[in-house]
Amino acid sequence: MTQPPASAEPKHPGTGTYLAVAAVLTIITLVEVGVFYVPAFKPVLVPVLLVLSSAKFALVVMFYMHLKSDHKLFTLVFSLPLMLALGVGIALLLLYSVFASG
């Protein structure tokens, strides 16, 4: 049996990083609302909004929930159910022909 040293606490981001992330989240939210109101974006509204909200999601999860700096096991424990939820959601949408035209 080996006895590695006690696990060190991961180094979490500093206050500057948290503030920078908050600024980026604010900007992305403003862009989302702006895109919603600009008629020129209507043809690409859905993909643009999905990309922007995914970016916000990733920023909060990686920096505020510390997934980026923590042990990868936490990432695995979170990602697998997330992928399952996404997969089931997409399957339901396909099953009920939500993406069908007409």
Next chain:
Amino acid sequence: MTTATAHGHATSTGLDNRKLAFWTFIGSECLLFGSLISTYLVYKGRSVRGPTPQEILNIPLTSVSTFDLLMSSLAMVLALAAVARGDRVWARVWLATTAFLGVIFLGFQAYEFTEFVHRGLTIRTNLFGSTFFTLTGFHGGHVLVGVVWLVTLLVRSFQGKLGPDKAVNVEIAGLYWHFVDVVWIVIFTVVYLIQ
């Protein structure tokens, strides 16, 4: 077999069991909200009568409440940093700020719900009403639980029981709060902006 320790307790991963358990719980919450959001999307646009999302949703107001919840996540992570470095004053300030912003968000939700009822949209009116109130109601319930949790931590801080050795307790509360925020990010996009 290798062993490692986390916070004085031997664990096979070297990680705090409470934190690992809570991430597992958050995984289950992904499935809960995933099913609620999927149900909303499946029934989207299939109501036979109004009010419709286009007629009733208030984007400017909800944008403000979304910003409020994002800032509450900032306050939460600053609270954790303060607890971890043993700064009792700023820990209390940021915990109180997070809880306050959560209450503000709940106020926005309460206003929105009552406004919708006055304009004829209830959970029984149509498919949009059923799915909207169920989804945002569950989310609001989670925010309420989070606010109660934060107030509990604030009380413990004033009792002198929230030192750096208890930082993991605040971190777990933070994980819950940030997840609630992340769910709202998805709801704001899928329900309010993609009409």
